[in-house]
Amino acid sequence: MRTFMYQPQGRSDLVGPALRAALTEDADAALQALFAAAGDGPGVALIGVGSLGRGELTPRSDLDLVLLYRGTEDAKKVAKIADAIWYPIWNAGLALDHSVRTVAQALEVARGDLKAMVGLLDLRHIAGDETVSAELREAHLKQWRADANRCLPELAASCRERASRVGELAFLLEPDLKEARGGLRDAQALWQIAASQRADRPTAAIQEAKAVLLDARGELHKRAASDRLALQEQDAVAAALGFESADALMAKVAGAARAIAYVLDVTFRRVLPSPAPARRGPFGRRGSVRTPLADGVVAQGGEVVLALEADPDRDPVLGLRAAAAAAHAGLPLSQVALERLAAGAALPEPWPAAAREAFVDLLGAGPGAVPVLEACDQAGLLVRWLPEWEHTRSHPQRNAYHTYTVDRHLIEAAANAAGLTRNVSRPDLLLLGTLLHDIGKGLPGDHTEVGIELVGRIGPRIGLTADETAVLQQMVRHHLLLADVAQRRDLDDPATINAVAAQVGDRLTLELLAALTEADSKATGPAAWSSWKEGLLRRLVARVSSVLEGSPPPVSEPTPQQQAMLDARDLAILPEGDAIDISYPDVDGVLAMVAGVLALHRLEIRTLTAFSRDGWAVVTAVAQPRYGTGPDWQVVRTDLAAALQDGGASLGPRVADRAAAYPPPPHAQPPSVRWIDDDVTAPVLEVRAPDGIGVLYRIAAAITAAGGGVLSARCQTLGADVVDSFSVAPLDPAGRAAVEVSVLSALAGSAPTAAADHT
Numbered sequence: 001m002r003t004f005m006y007q008p009q010g011r012s013d014l015v016g017p018a019l020r021a022a023l024t025e026d027a028d029a030a031l032q033a034l035f036a037a038a039g040d041g042p043g044v045a046l047i048g049v050g051s052l053g054r055g056e057l058t059p060r061s062d063l064d065l066v067l068l069y070r071g072t073e074d075a076k077k078v079a080k081i082a083d084a085i086w087y088p089i090w091n092a093g094l095a096l097d098h099s100v101r102t103v104a105q106a107l108e109v110a111r112g113d114l115k116a117m118v119g120l121l122d123l124r125h126i127a128g129d130e131t132v133s134a135e136l137r138e139a140h141l142k143q144w145r146a147d148a149n150r151c152l153p154e155l156a157a158s159c160r161e162r163a164s165r166v167g168e169l170a171f172l173l174e175p176d177l178k179e180a181r182g183g184l185r186d187a188q189a190l191w192q193i194a195a196s197q198r199a200d201r202p203t204a205a206i207q208e209a210k211a212v213l214l215d216a217r218g219e220l221h222k223r224a225a226s227d228r229l230a231l232q233e234q235d236a237v238a239a240a241l242g243f244e245s246a247d248a249l250m251a252k253v254a255g256a257a258r259a260i261a262y263v264l265d266v267t268f269r270r271v272l273p274s275p276a277p278a279r280r281g282p283f284g285r286r287g288s289v290r291t292p293l294a295d296g297v298v299a300q301g302g303e304v305v306l307a308l309e310a311d312p313d314r315d316p317v318l319g320l321r322a323a324a325a326a327a328h329a330g331l332p333l334s335q336v337a338l339e340r341l342a343a344g345a346a347l348p349e350p351w352p353a354a355a356r357e358a359f360v361d362l363l364g365a366g367p368g369a370v371p372v373l374e375a376c377d378q379a380g381l382l383v384r385w386l387p388e389w390e391h392t393r394s395h396p397q398r399n400a401y402h403t404y405t406v407d408r409h410l411i412e413a414a415a416n417a418a419g420l421t422r423n424v425s426r427p428d429l430l431l432l433g434t435l436l437h438d439i440g441k442g443l444p445g446d447h448t449e450v451g452i453e454l455v456g457r458i459g460p461r462i463g464l465t466a467d468e469t470a471v472l473q474q475m476v477r478h479h480l481l482l483a484d485v486a487q488r489r490d491l492d493d494p495a496t497i498n499a500v501a502a503q504v505g506d507r508l509t510l511e512l513l514a515a516l517t518e519a520d521s522k523a524t525g526p527a528a529w530s531s532w533k534e535g536l537l538r539r540l541v542a543r544v545s546s547v548l549e550g551s552p553p554p555v556s557e558p559t560p561q562q563q564a565m566l567d568a569r570d571l572a573i574l575p576e577g578d579a580i581d582i583s584y585p586d587v588d589g590v591l592a593m594v595a596g597v598l599a600l601h602r603l604e605i606r607t608l609t610a611f612s613r614d615g616w617a618v619v620t621a622v623a624q625p626r627y628g629t630g631p632d633w634q635v636v637r638t639d640l641a642a643a644l645q646d647g648g649a650s651l652g653p654r655v656a657d658r659a660a661a662y663p664p665p666p667h668a669q670p671p672s673v674r675w676i677d678d679d680v681t682a683p684v685l686e687v688r689a690p691d692g693i694g695v696l697y698r699i700a701a702a703i704t705a706a707g708g709g710v711l712s713a714r715c716q717t718l719g720a721d722v723v724d725s726f727s728v729a730p731l732d733p734a735g736r737a738a739v740e741v742s743v744l745s746a747l748a749g750s751a752p753t754a755a756a757d758h759t
Contacts (some may be wrong), residue, residue: 006030008059012222015240016215023057029127031065031085035127038084039181043073045128046085047136049098052124054188056214060221062095062120068132071102087195091250107143114154117144122704134739141195148196148449153291156268164377171404172393177217178227182257184213186264198271206263209256215241216253228571229253231398247396250393254405255394255417266335269303293325296610303334312344319344319381320358327372329364338379341401346384351463356428359462363431366418388454391442400721403525416519424511429468433475434516440476451476472508475516482517486536486726488676488684490609490712491543494553500540500548510548514541527716532578532606532622558611562618569616571641573633577620578606584640586610586617589648591710592700594619596651597639599694600658601631608696608713624634626693652701655694662693669721673740673745683709685726686740689747695722702746708736 002688009198011022012491050064051057067082082100083499089096101109125133144151163181170182178184187210194201202210211659219237220229229237238249291299296310296318304326312318319341326333347355362369376382383390395406404412417434421427432566438459452473461470474654481503489496504510517537521529547553558566565572565583574581580598584590591608598605603623625631643651671689686706687699698713703710709729716723731739 002084002088003418004030004034004094004096006092008057008061009222010649011059015219016458017211018059019218020056020214023059024052024055027052027057027063031063032083032127034088035081038076038081039308041073042075042129042584043132044069044078044583045130045132046131047127048124048126049119049122051124052126053124055124058218058221059224059561060095063089064097065102065126066098066106068106068128069100069102070132070135076535092360093563106136111143111147114151114158117147117151118155118188122188122191122194128343130706132687143194148198148344152193152196152268152271154275155189155192156272159186159264159268166568167355168261170254171408172262173398173400174228174230175253175257176228177213177253180257180482181284182212182259182261182264184217186732187213187260188467190260190264190267191727193267193271195648196271199267202263202323206260209259212252212256213260216249224648226299234398247398247728249513250396250398251394251405254396258374259378262374266332268333270335293450294321295330297322297325299329299331302331302338304329304331305334306337306340309434311524312341314345316345316347317355317358319376320347320362320385322370323369323376323381324362324365327362327369330368333372333375337724338375338381342379342381342384344512349461351461353463353757356463360428360431363435364418364421364427369418370411370415374408377407386458386558388439388458392439395442397441401525401527404523405450406438409440409523410435413516413519413523416522419516420515420519425508425514426471426512429471429475430512430515433472433512434519434642436472437476437479437520446549448477448479450661471509471512474505475512478513479520482513482537483521483533484676486540486646487716488714488727490727491536492554492609494555497540497543497553501544501553504544504548507545507548510541512733533716558613558618562611562620563669566611566613571637571644573637573640575630578624580621580623582619582621582640585644586612586615587644587647589701589704590619591713592697592704593643593648593651594621594640594711595700596648596694596697597636597643598623598695599655600639601636602626602658602693603631605713605715605717606694608700609667610712614669648701651697655697659693671744674742675736682727685728685743687724687726687747688721690725691722695747696724698746699724699743700726702742703739705746706742707731707735708739 006027008023008026011019011026014022021361031046045068046374047053047066048064049066050590051061052064052512065085065234067085069078077687078100082098086096086098106120110120121144123133123137123140159181162179162185166176166179166181168182169175169177169180172180176183187206190202190206193199216229217227217235219240220226220233223233223236224230238246241249243252289300292307293299293304296315298307304322306312306322308316310318322333322337322341362372365372373382377389377393381407383393389407392407392410393394396407397404397406402409414431414435417430419701421430424430434457437453438447438451439454439458440447440449443450455472455476456469459472460466466471483498483499485496493498504513514537518529518534520643521533542553561574562581565581568583572583581708582594582596591610595605595608598621602625604626606624607620608619608621610617612710669688669690671687673685673687674683676686685703689699696713701724702714708731711727711729713727714725717733730738
């Protein structure tokens with residue numbers, strides 16, 4: 001039996017198109033040798049489909065082969081030829097998708113199976129009788145075109161189903177380059193539609209976008225047997241393809257995927273039956289109803305088009321007006337309209353009031369504005385309106401916290417803000433400020449400082465006054481303030497409230513920041529917004545608002561229940577919903593001990609704070625069971641008493657044993673620490689680490705072991721990580737360094753130093 005002389009991993013020196021061409025050439029030569037040795041004869045052909053048929057092989061591509069014959073040949077002879085080809089490929093350890101069919105059988109299978117139907121569109125002759133391959137190619141194309149009315153809706157449904165199952169490539173942290181929306185399967189769908197003669201072949205821009213994904217897939221397949229571009233592979237793939245960073249690679253990949261997804265949507269709209277009503281036009285011809293939407297803008301055939309008399313060269317506001325009309329109507333802007341608008345006159349500077357009002361109207365459409373702004377972005381209109389938008393386009397945010405690229409995040413946030421406009425006195429500034437709050441990302445330097453500078457230029461250009469521009473700059477400057485303070489600081493501390501009020505300055509800015517924070521958080525990702533975080537934000541805003549109105553900040557006092565527990569001076573637990581009050585002696589490391597005991601009982605802690613009076617403390621925790629029901633609180637009390645008895649010495653091993661049963665996920669990022677000094681109150685130590693049982697306990701114990709005093713803790717889970725923030729009594733630089741070393745050592749598995757034995 002012949003050896004199959006094809007080694008796809010042997011081309012590691014090549015990248016991009018050169019790699020694909022070499023692999024295809026090698027595979028063809030090896031297959032042709034097998035076919036010739038098997039008994040080459042008339043009436044039999046070997047054809048490639050899939051990536052082999054398209055000439056897009058990667059180092060881990062399957063070989064998709066069909067042994068084809070007319071049907072008049074000896075079936076046993078054909079079977080022997082098949083065995084002589086298939087077995088050497090299997091023996092070489094390569095993945096093979098194979099079939100043996102007559103021309104008639106291949107056509108019949110394709111007729112009843114969309115996957116087989118589109119697969120044959122990639123048919124490429126490799127060896128044998130080329131007239132047989134040509135016969136199938138011609139008959140299949142004829143069949144595909146004749147059945148287009150049935151097949152194209154099926155193809156569209158298949159693309160939608162896959163997108164809902166796999167997600168959108170441009171916005172996935174670890175995207176599937178083949179299956180995700182905007183991926184290689186969607187790119188191939190464009191060629192399949194073109195083969196039906198219902199649409200033109202994809203443009204050079206789409207061919208380039210597809211090549212970006214193919215290049216990335218080729219390098220990925222040198223390193224992993226997967227189409228999912230995992231985080232740990234992105235740096236190596238970027239370097240191999242000559243990108244300066246993984247961010248640059250992922251921006252290019254996201255941009256390519258968005259272009260493919262958008263063009264596929266437009267193409268399907270063009271080739272699928274339109275649901276729009278129709279009526280008889282002049283001279284008996286049928287024509288779509290034209291419904292006026294705005295000056296120079298009408299709806300027709302399920303799209304928004306320009307009126308016959310509209311002229312983008314003489315009416316530079318027409319583009320914004322058309323986009324706003326489309327967003328409010330829930331209809332797409334037609335491709336013809338977009339192309340005309342993109343070629344029209346630029347907006348004057350500063351913008352006339354009508355342009356600014358139309359832009360705000362567009363943003364105010366909420367979710368309806370998202371696809372319209374995406375279309376305007378793809379057509380180049382958005383960058384014409386806001387040149388600063390260019391550096392945000394497809395800029396990745398490669399972490400589990402953010403769902404979207406920077407530009408899409410800003411659009412989604414503005415769409416969320418549209419639902420909050422009744423909460424503010426200046427809805428226009430809310431919408432504009434939300435759209436621009438991260439405009440500094442993608443440029444060198446601190447994105448907030450850069451954003452303030454950019455907004456200082458954008459405001460006057462779009463016709464805002466100096467005072468209005470200053471408000472937008474305040475929104476950019478403080479767009480993280482409320483969320484950071486609410487989730488990291490003690491809201492019962494008057495110093496916290498006074499400091500926020502001083503930074504915000506006035507009620508208008510506060511209400512705008514509150515709405516921006518909610519809209520921004522919801523657009524960030526599911527981990528950034530919850531009922532708990534919403535409650536914290538509302539509480540902070542109410543207290544800061546009271547101070548801005550002239551009232552003193554609230555004084556942190558225990559509740560009547562907490563005061564009673566302090567007076568009783570007895571170890572006790574009073575749970576109420578997610579809140580748990582625990583009275584406990586005020587010893588060193590009290591928060592660490594409470595965190596450790598709660599961790600033993602599988603409680604996920606959100607906050608830990610303490611009141612203390614005369615040697616006794618009430619620790620208040622907000623916690624929820626990680627799974628199942630809550631614990632037996634009598635057992636929790638027993639464990640707390642034991643921890644107090646031995647100074648917490650037994651907690652460490654018990655928590656470690658519990659945590660060992662729940663190891664961190666593979667490829668977890670290493671822990672990190674940073675100090676936050678924002679002139680609010682005491683410094684905050686922020687710790688990011690893989691989520692797990694007892695993480696909060698280990699951190700709090702490590703801080704105490706290094707001589708730090710933990711005043712309070714706030715915790716949140718972001719994907720596979722926790723972000724725990726500890727308000728710590730002030731330390732000198734040496735003390736801070738000791739705390740950092742202690743925390744990182746504890747998270748790495750080292751035992752706390754002797755100073756922590758009592759915790």
